[in-house]
Amino acid sequence: MWGILRQRGIDGGGLSLRRTRSASVSARSYAAGSKEMTVRDALNSAIDEEMSADPKVFVMGEEVGQYQGAYKITKGLLEKYGPERVYDTPITEAGFTGIGVGAAYAGLKPVVEFMTFNFSMQAIDHIINSAAKSNYMSAGQINVPIVFRGPNGAAAGVGAQHSQCYAAWYASVPGLKVLAPYSAEDARGLLKAAIRDPDPVVFLENELLYGESFPISEEALDSSFCLPIGKAKIERQGKDVTIVTFSKMVGFALKAAEKLAEEGISAEVINLRSIRPLDRATINASVRKTSRLVTVEEGFPQHGVCAEICASVVEESFSYLDAPVERIAGADVPMPYAANLERLALPQVEDIVRAAKRACYRSK
Amino acid sequence: MCAQMYYRGKMFGFVHLYNGQEAVSTGFIKLLTKSDSVVSTYCDHVHALSKGVSARAVMSELFGKVTGCCRGQGGSMHMFSKEHNILGGFAFIGEGIPVATGAAFTSKYKREVLKQDCDTVAFFGDGTCNNGQFYECLNMAALYK
Numbered sequence: 001m002w003g004i005l006r007q008r009g010i011d012g013g014g015l016s017l018r019r020t021r022s023a024s025v026s027a028r029s030y031a032a033g034s035k036e037m038t039v040r041d042a043l044n045s046a047i048d049e050e051m052s053a054d055p056k057v058f059v060m061g062e063e064v065g066q067y068q069g070a071y072k073i074t075k076g077l078l079e080k081y082g083p084e085r086v087y088d089t090p091i092t093e094a095g096f097t098g099i100g101v102g103a104a105y106a107g108l109k110p111v112v113e114f115m116t117f118n119f120s121m122q123a124i125d126h127i128i129n130s131a132a133k134s135n136y137m138s139a140g141q142i143n144v145p146i147v148f149r150g151p152n153g154a155a156a157g158v159g160a161q162h163s164q165c166y167a168a169w170y171a172s173v174p175g176l177k178v179l180a181p182y183s184a185e186d187a188r189g190l191l192k193a194a195i196r197d198p199d200p201v202v203f204l205e206n207e208l209l210y211g212e213s214f215p216i217s218e219e220a221l222d223s224s225f226c227l228p229i230g231k232a233k234i235e236r237q238g239k240d241v242t243i244v245t246f247s248k249m250v251g252f253a254l255k256a257a258e259k260l261a262e263e264g265i266s267a268e269v270i271n272l273r274s275i276r277p278l279d280r281a282t283i284n285a286s287v288r289k290t291s292r293l294v295t296v297e298e299g300f301p302q303h304g305v306c307a308e309i310c311a312s313v314v315e316e317s318f319s320y321l322d323a324p325v326e327r328i329a330g331a332d333v334p335m336p337y338a339a340n341l342e343r344l345a346l347p348q349v350e351d352i353v354r355a356a357k358r359a360c361y362r363s364k
Numbered sequence: 365m366c367a368q369m370y371y372r373g374k375m376f377g378f379v380h381l382y383n384g385q386e387a388v389s390t391g392f393i394k395l396l397t398k399s400d401s402v403v404s405t406y407c408d409h410v411h412a413l414s415k416g417v418s419a420r421a422v423m424s425e426l427f428g429k430v431t432g433c434c435r436g437q438g439g440s441m442h443m444f445s446k447e448h449n450i451l452g453g454f455a456f457i458g459e460g461i462p463v464a465t466g467a468a469f470t471s472k473y474k475r476e477v478l479k480q481d482c483d484t485v486a487f488f489g490d491g492t493c494n495n496g497q498f499y500e501c502l503n504m505a506a507l508y509k
Contacts, residue, residue, distance in 0.1 A: 055477055055478060058473065058477075084473070084476050084477050085477065087508070090500070090503060090504065090507070092500035094462065094497045094500060095462050095465075095497055095501050095503070096500075097462070098459070098461070098462020098463050099462050099463075099465045099466035099469055099501070099504060100466060101462070101463055101466055102403070102451070102462060102464060102467040102468075102469065102470070103467065103469050103470045103473070104466070105401075105451045105452075105463060105466065106401060106451070106466065106467040106470035106471075106482075106484075107470060107474075108470050125456060126459070126462065126463075129454070129455070130452075130459060130462075130463055134444070136437055137434060137437055137438040137442040137452070138434050138437075138438060138442070138444030138445075139434040139435035139437045139438070141434070141444050141445065141446035141447075142444050142451065
């Protein structure tokens with residue numbers, strides 16, 4: 001819907017629109033002045049605006065063009081920018097990812113879509129060896145302004161081979177930036193920042209969040225809007241326990257915070273937004289205030305993002321902790337298919353509440 | 365010389381020689397301009413030399429010195445030069461082919477969308493023809509030409 005509004009909106013600008021980086025907000029007013037936006041539309045508008053502002057940006061992936069995107073994230077882009085800038089690829093992740101990386105070496109800005117990040121394993125050699133490491137191996141001569149984006153983590157009943165969370169794997173690699181938006185504002189701001197960034201960025205979306213609507217500010221709707229990479233957001237202030245998480249689990253943490261508030265526990269919820277670089281300063285400042293930490297992720301528990309956060313807090317804020325750090329992750333098992341088993345294999349609001357209470361009663 | 369240094373322990377890690385095949389790449393690269401790109405394999409020393417990287421910079425890189433073309437950070441298998449458009453030596457078989465295809469794709473994109481001009485050459489051995497990425501790139505090169 002936003003794609004269509006845009007086409008009717010400020011045209012004449014089209015391909016030659018000069019993007020202003022100024023902080024002043026000359027907000028486009030969209031029809032009806034709606035202040036809510038789905039994550040899907042946020043992503044679509046972000047890609048659209050960046051393609052409009054910079055002719056070196058192009059989109060590549062399976063079904064991104066004629067089918068309008070497997071999840072409709074790239075809807076309308078083929079019609080607007082043509083087949084020279086929106087490429088439907090064969091089902092050859094290794095090949096098209098490598099081609100995207102080569103194009104980035106040569107000066108273009110590809111946005112490569114993986115239908116889900118599970119398929120990125122077919123191309124992981126190029127993401128890591130050709131993209132992430134090149135800036136270092138070439139001593140800074142080559143930079144790779146590429147974005148790898150797509151849905152990550154569990155969906156609903158898609159089984160073991162379509163449900164893995166890759167945040168921990170990619171975030172361990174020097175040379176990559178790894179982002180995980182939660183809200184529509186996160187999606188817009190972080191994707192625009194990723195596309196403008198001169199380094200390879202792994203952009204981990206969530207299929208179940210695509211259809212969710214979030215309130216969005218006028219500032220976030222402006223085409224120059226951008227969020228800083230490496231900065232977490234405190235979604236809810238609190239003083240008794242710090243809950244750190246990313247992506248869909250932010251919503252669960254916020255619900256858990258509501259339940260905890262009813263029992264007199266004030267939880268501070270941090271939305272990481274950026275897994276690499278990790279905002280250790282914000283996390284540690286919060287733990288130094290609350291003295292208790294609960295980390296949550298959907299991915300496998302061993303060597304996960306939560307493990308890194310716990311290590312960071314234990315290394316930097318040990319004397320401030322009043323309770324052992326708590327880690328809530330997905331079950332250590334390939335994702336089951338049956339709905340009841342899938343629910344048991346993923347963190348739920350009750351698990352977060354229980355962990356937070358455990359962290360709070362330890363000192364008594 | 366490299367082989368001698370390697371056996372004496374002065375060069376370390378991996379060193380892959382290109383002896384006897386130099387004529388092939390030299391012939392091709394001689395036809396390229398400075399703005400054309402070359403993507404190579406781990407046998408990339410000669411490609412870097414032919415494309416214009418100084419012998420001193422290549423040898424220094426092999427010894428891991430800061431005066432090397434990649435300040436000693438790349439090594440024998442990863443020669444890069446932005447100035448001479450060497451887009452890397454790659455360690456894995458077939459890894460450079462999609463990267464080269466991407467650089468060639470950029471030539472096409474630049475011509476069509478940005479209205480600029482350049483070419484790319486990828487070097488690889490005959491064993492690489494077993495690799496799936498090679499065929500994926502042949503397919504896409506034909507699809508997007």
